[in-house]
Amino acid sequence: xxxxxDLIKRYFKRDRPAAPGSRTVLGIGDDCALLAPxxxxxxxxxxxxxxxxRHFFAGADPFLLGHKSLAVNLSDLAAMGAAPLGFTLAxxxxxxxxxxxxxxxxxxxxLADEHGCELVGGDTTRGPLNVCITIFGExxxxxxxxxxxxxxxxxxxxSGTLGDARLALAACRDEAGIDRAALDAAHGALxxxxxxxxxxxxxxxxxxxxxxxxRAALDISDGLVGDLGHILAASRVGAVLDVDALPAGPALxxxxxxxxxxxxxxxxxxxxxxxxxxxxxRDAVLAAGAACATPVTRVGRIAAQPGLALVDADGxxxxxxxxxxxxxx
Amino acid sequence: xxxxxDLIKRYFKRDRPAAPGSRTVLGIGDDCALLAPxxxxxxxxxxxxxxxxRHFFAGADPFLLGHKSLAVNLSDLAAMGAAPLGFTLAxxxxxxxxxxxxxxxxxxxxLADEHGCELVGGDTTRGPLNVCITIFGExxxxxxxxxxxxxxxxxxxxSGTLGDARLALAACRDEAGIDRAALDAAHGALxxxxxxxxxxxxxxxxxxxxxxxxRAALDISDGLVGDLGHILAASRVGAVLDVDALPAGPALxxxxxxxxxxxxxxxxxxxxxxxxxxxxxRDAVLAAGAACATPVTRVGRIAAQPGLALVDADGxxxxxxxxxxxxxx
Numbered sequence: 001x002x003x004x005x006d007l008i009k010r011y012f013k014r015d016r017p018a019a020p021g022s023r024t025v026l027g028i029g030d031d032c033a034l035l036a037p038x039x040x041x042x043x044x045x046x047x048x049x050x051x052x053x054r055h056f057f058a059g060a061d062p063f064l065l066g067h068k069s070l071a072v073n074l075s076d077l078a079a080m081g082a083a084p085l086g087f088t089l090a091x092x093x094x095x096x097x098x099x100x101x102x103x104x105x106x107x108x109x110x111l112a113d114e115h116g117c118e119l120v121g122g123d124t125t126r127g128p129l130n131v132c133i134t135i136f137g138e139x140x141x142x143x144x145x146x147x148x149x150x151x152x153x154x155x156x157x158x159s160g161t162l163g164d165a166r167l168a169l170a171a172c173r174d175e176a177g178i179d180r181a182a183l184d185a186a187h188g189a190l191x192x193x194x195x196x197x198x199x200x201x202x203x204x205x206x207x208x209x210x211x212x213x214x215r216a217a218l219d220i221s222d223g224l225v226g227d228l229g230h231i232l233a234a235s236r237v238g239a240v241l242d243v244d245a246l247p248a249g250p251a252l253x254x255x256x257x258x259x260x261x262x263x264x265x266x267x268x269x270x271x272x273x274x275x276x277x278x279x280x281x282r283d284a285v286l287a288a289g290a291a292c293a294t295p296v297t298r299v300g301r302i303a304a305q306p307g308l309a310l311v312d313a314d315g316x317x318x319x320x321x322x323x324x325x326x327x328x329x
Numbered sequence: 330x331x332x333x334x335d336l337i338k339r340y341f342k343r344d345r346p347a348a349p350g351s352r353t354v355l356g357i358g359d360d361c362a363l364l365a366p367x368x369x370x371x372x373x374x375x376x377x378x379x380x381x382x383r384h385f386f387a388g389a390d391p392f393l394l395g396h397k398s399l400a401v402n403l404s405d406l407a408a409m410g411a412a413p414l415g416f417t418l419a420x421x422x423x424x425x426x427x428x429x430x431x432x433x434x435x436x437x438x439x440l441a442d443e444h445g446c447e448l449v450g451g452d453t454t455r456g457p458l459n460v461c462i463t464i465f466g467e468x469x470x471x472x473x474x475x476x477x478x479x480x481x482x483x484x485x486x487x488s489g490t491l492g493d494a495r496l497a498l499a500a501c502r503d504e505a506g507i508d509r510a511a512l513d514a515a516h517g518a519l520x521x522x523x524x525x526x527x528x529x530x531x532x533x534x535x536x537x538x539x540x541x542x543x544r545a546a547l548d549i550s551d552g553l554v555g556d557l558g559h560i561l562a563a564s565r566v567g568a569v570l571d572v573d574a575l576p577a578g579p580a581l582x583x584x585x586x587x588x589x590x591x592x593x594x595x596x597x598x599x600x601x602x603x604x605x606x607x608x609x610x611r612d613a614v615l616a617a618g619a620a621c622a623t624p625v626t627r628v629g630r631i632a633a634q635p636g637l638a639l640v641d642a643d644g645x646x647x648x649x650x651x652x653x654x655x656x657x658x
Contacts, residue, residue: 025371029563030476031408031547032373032466037366042354044361045449047463049419051456079360090378090461120374123461127380130456132419134376134463137361147359218360234358 002096004124011105012089012119023085024118033120035086041138046076052129056196057172062100064196065131066107072221073135074115074200075271079219081145081209082137084117084202090134092127115202143209145217145275150235152304154215154276157285158297159201162224163260164249166267168195170259182254191251198271203292205273213284217275223266225308225322228274232308241265241300243320244313265310266322276302331425333453340434341418341448352414353447362449364415370467375405381458385525386501391429393525394460395436401550402464403444403529404600408548410474410538411466413446413531419463421456444531472538474546474604479564481633483544483605486614487626488530491553492589493578495596497524499588511583520580527600532621534602542613546604552595554637554651557603561637564605570594570629572649573642594639595651605631 002010013028026034037043050069052058070087077084089108093100112119117135168191170178183191201219208214216235220227224246232239246264253260277285282298289296303309310318331339342357355363366372379398381387399416406413418437422429441448446464497520499507512520530548537543545564549556553575561568575593582589606614611627618625632638639647 025470026473026475031405032375032411032473034409034468034473035372035374036470037370037372039368041366043364043366043372043465045364045417045463045465046361047417047419047451047461049421049452049454049456049459049461051421051454051459054421054454054456076360080363082361088374088376088463090376090463092378092380092383092459122376123378125378125380125383127378127383127459128457130378130380130421130459130461132376132378132452132459132461134374134417134419136372136374139363141354141365144355144361144363146355 002098007096007101007124011101019116019118021116022118024120027118027120035120035136038138042141042144044077044080044082044137044139044144045134046073047132047134048072048076049130049132061196062103063107066104067111067197069131069133070108070111071198071200072271073133074117074202075198075219077135077137078200078202078205079145079217079273080137080139081143081205082139083206084115085136085138086118086120087133087135089119089122090132091122091124092130093124094126094129139209143212145205145209145214147216147218147231147234150216150231150237150276150302152237152302153279154302155279155282155298156239156241156300156302157275157277158247158299159204159273159294161247161249162270162272163252163263163267164191164194165198165269166263167252167255168192177256177259179255183251187251187254191249194249195269198269200271201273201294204288204294207288207292208275211284211288213281213288214275214277217273220270220272220274221268223268224274225266229308231276238303238306238308239300240303240309240311242313243310243318245297245299247295247297261320262322265320331427336425336430336453340430348445348447350445351447353449356447356449364449364465367467371470371473373406373409373411373466373468373473374463375402376461376463377401377405378459378461390525391432392436395433396440396526398460398462399437399440400527400529401600402462403446403531404527404548406464406466407529407531407534408474408546408602409466409468410472410534411468412535413444414465414467415447415449416462416464418448418451419461420451420453421459422453423455423458468538472541474534474538474543476545476547476560477563479545479560479566479605479631481566481631482608483631484608484611484627485568485570485629485631486604486606487576487628488533488602488623490576490578491599491601492581492592492596493520493523494527494598495592496581496584497521506585506588508584512580516580516583520578523578524598527598529600530602530623533617533623536617536621537604540613540617542610542617543604543606546602549599549601549603550597552597553603554595558637560605567632567635567637568629569632569638569640571642572639572647574626574628576624576626590649591651594649
């Protein structure tokens with residue numbers, strides 16, 4: 001049986017030279033990790049906890065779970081415009097299963113290495129499967145993409161596409177309203193990939209922050225309508241959202257309009273950025289998207305009047321009865 | 330029913346001016362918290378995950394659990410000699426129980442306020458009860474109390490007392506070997522307090538680091554023998570430990586010698602500091618302990634020869650068959 005310390009050593013402690021630009025002075029194996037912050041930068045910190053049967057299915061592929069656990073945290077850094085530095089991993093496991101640990105750690109490190117984000121410490125214990133990552137990044141003072149900076153007249157933008165993750169979940173649950181013929185094997189796989197292996201928009205977030213292009217931003221994890229509501233509340237503004245302008249993922253794009261509207265506007269698990277930017281900056285936003293190969297789409301406008309109005313392509317009001325995800329509702 | 334956002338607002342978001350010396354630029358309510366690191370300091374980071382039925386009993390007093398969840402993290406900062414800055418809290422809850430949340434948050438904030446350590450962000454979700462805290466502190470470069478600095482000839486020191494937490498656990502489990510008459514109500518309460526409300530030795534750790542008094546340190550969470558083994562391995566040294574010199578807690582001190590030896594040497598849940606220091610610094614170590622009203626006791630010596638030798642008061646070898654706690658053993 002693998003001991004706690006062998007487990008850490010075998011799967012999580014990597015004996016190799018620090019990456020160029022590493023700020024890690026002391027990594028795994030002491031009471032604390034030690035990081036040397038870049039002078040003049042702010043430290044951005046976020047924690048996300050993923051629970052079995054809540055955020056992922058029991059028996060989920062460990063490689064994909066390793067990827068997703070870090071991806072949702074990188075997405076929070078992206079939404080702040082911060083450059084990734086490192087992360088801690090706290091892991092409760094029902095047992096020390098070598099095959100699971102091997103897959104999980106490979107998925108985790110594949111994404112970590114892509115973003116130069118080092119695992120610096122953490123905790124392992126026995127318990128119901130739970131993955132808690134705390135991530136650290138850096139951003140210049142005054143450049144962070146906060147939720148409270150949206151102003152009336154700003155465009156509302158979305159990165160990438162929405163709703164394919166929700167479609168994949170709906171397919172797993174065999175929900176009504178899905179066009180099964182349109183969701184063939186290839187498109188089912190596309191949608192599943194968005195659910196299980198989201199792409200954090202780190203490069204786009206950094207370009208938006210460094211160029212001072214966006215006024216407010218967040219990442220869409222609980223559905224656009226609910227998450228945009230946080231920007232509106234923090235900025236004390238309202239918005240008009242063109243539901244038919246929302247970019248649907250390639251699998252969802254083939255589905256009936258009612259499903260498309262619901263899943264793009266309030267799907268959940270999208271991990272795309274929603275941000276606001278002044279009208280004068282449209283070309284710069286498009287250029288930032290192009291520079292990091294991330295599509296960006298204008299989907300509405302910030303208004304002085306509080307409240308979120310959903311409209312269709314003709315500007316007519318839509319009541320879809322939507323709201324964001326609430327873990328305790 | 331309390332929503333996720335109401336829960337955070339009611340129990341965890343505090344509307345009050347930042348404390349003097351706060352490094353928090355942006356707290357709860359955005360994608361990330363933003364901290365402004367003190368120029369020239371290193372950032373110390375640690376995560377601990379507490380799982381029901383593993384680290385605490387089902388039905389544990391939520392006030393004490395709030396205290397302990399933060400205390401074990403502060404203890405990691407103490408072991409590094411770092412000054413607390415702030416922490417994130419990720420919480421999986423079976424449900425949103427107002428009485429539990431009220432007690433937990435009060436216990437958490439009472440200790441946080443004592444140490445000027447701000448809650449800056451986190452996550453809440455539904456799931457089997459799990460408390461994951463990541464804590465941040467600061468320490469001057471070259472002053473951090475690492476595990477790899479012990480040298481042959483160093484004294485081994487212990488803060489406070491050992492074993493009362495383990496005695497309380499033994500009493501709960503009705504383990505053999507306890508002198509029940511000696512463990513009366515008053516001493517039972519003393520022991521229980523050490524188990525449920527440990528005192529992190531933050532002030533002592535900072536004095537040891539700032540004065541460059543200790544060469545190596547860690548906090549004792551899994552039992553002294555196992556934890557001291559980490560210092561020995563990291564420093565590539567050995568040690569002789571005088572088991573009869575180990576300071577027993579007031580409840581354990583009244584127990585039979587066999588129990589006293591076992592529970593001081595390998596109890597667990599002590600959250601005291603174990604550190605090594607040069608012989609020439611004995612007076613300075615005693616003065617540091619006195620300055621922060623934390624007893625410090627010399628209990629052994631670092632040796633060049635690898636291995637940990639346990640001896641009794643006469644220097645005769647003792648084989649107690651002890652080892653540290655392993656969550657996966």
